[in-house]
Amino acid sequence: MSGHTSNEMKAEASWGGKASPFSVSYGKLMMWFFLVSDALTFGGFLVAFGLTRYSYGGAWPIGEETFDALPFLSGSYPLAYVALMTFILIISSVTMVLAVEAGHRMDRKGVTKWLFATIIGGLVFIGSQAWEWSHFIHGTKFGRVELSDGSIATAKGKFGEIQSFEVVRPGAHYAGVGTLITNDNITQEDGDLMHAFQHAAAKRKLTGTAGAMMITLHDGTVAKVNKEADQDLQLIVKVPGNDHAVSSAADESTRISEEEGSVSLYYEALSKGNVVYGANLDENEYGPQTYGHFFFFVTGFHGFHVSIGIILNIVIFLNVLKGTYHRRGHYEMVEKGGLYWHFVDLVWVFVFTFFYLI
């Protein structure tokens, strides 16, 4: 890549003062200055994030425990999804730099092809982030519970499927004792079995112990929960209570296992309504409230940058199709858009490390 900036300047390439500082065009220099200021903004966010995280010690969520889901699959795949997102963004950065290179050869076809690929990469990334946010907001099947001794724990394991609710005392919508409520005949208000179950748990409308739970639905119907048993339910203690110490992330034996009564502890908490599912700005199941704020704000601000980048790329793409830059004699606009796009990738590299890995 050596060479292009040391070219002899043409008169029309100089700035108003008939000189071109640093042998670079005005637009490119200003783009660099903007990116420095934007990078300082993100740097400030990440340092603040690190500072806050440090002050919370062990209560802070751990990346590979929090982000281990994949679309359409159950089970644990630590970091696989965010790794995929990172890869997508890196590849879209590569297609962008290939578009810039094609522009230097005045290869309009090449620019069109690679810029189109970059836009698609950006859309795939932002779509992936939408899924990730949705998953983060809806949360896990188990949620986070506060145990009877005051300790706070997240849960790992295979959640036993809810098969049906069996009406014990009919309400307005579900008539007939013994009626089986399944996802086929559940009311819209209750959503689906899982949703109704979590809603009831959070509202103290779920009573009993594992295997013998009663649920009160929206219309007042009381029903017996037919649910498969959970498997390998482990409680990871995040905040210590009277009986349980904080689990070490390095040592799974410090989690509360089934032998140590994880199941009864968990369902006792559910029946008291001491459970949080998913995340919003008030609370989240993963860790301190501040964690949720930082997650939504920093990844959201980055996602906003990606969205702006996609729009810029589309505008530039349309101009490439129209031949604007070809007539102008150079494709420098692709370079300037490219600088912004690479910057977005650069920020993600840091967000990836500090939010997900460390």
Place this chain on the structure above:
Amino acid sequence: MEERDDIIEYSLYNHHSEEEGKKQRKKIWKVTLILSIVTAVEVLFGAMVKQGSSMWLTVKVLFIVLTVIKAAYIVLTFMHLGDEKKTLKWIVLLPYLIFMIYLIFIGLTEGAALFPRM
């Protein structure tokens, strides 16, 4: 029609030949490979080494070093900052590094005193 001078698109007409393009593309794919491998290594370590284990501090430092390496490849190669004039390179990097190193220093120094550790 009078020519407008407020919409002049300044450029240095950075064109290059087919051969130069070939060389550049080779370099781009090389950097792509490096970035992919570094990311894969990071994910592997992230999934395998648990936080709080005896290895964790080493891995944490490794993550930061690898991240800076990735950042350097993106900025110097993809953003072509490595090919710009030396002065421009330092005008972009130096103020940023001064501010960030100071901010990180102050964050590390004050961080422990700001909040009681939970």
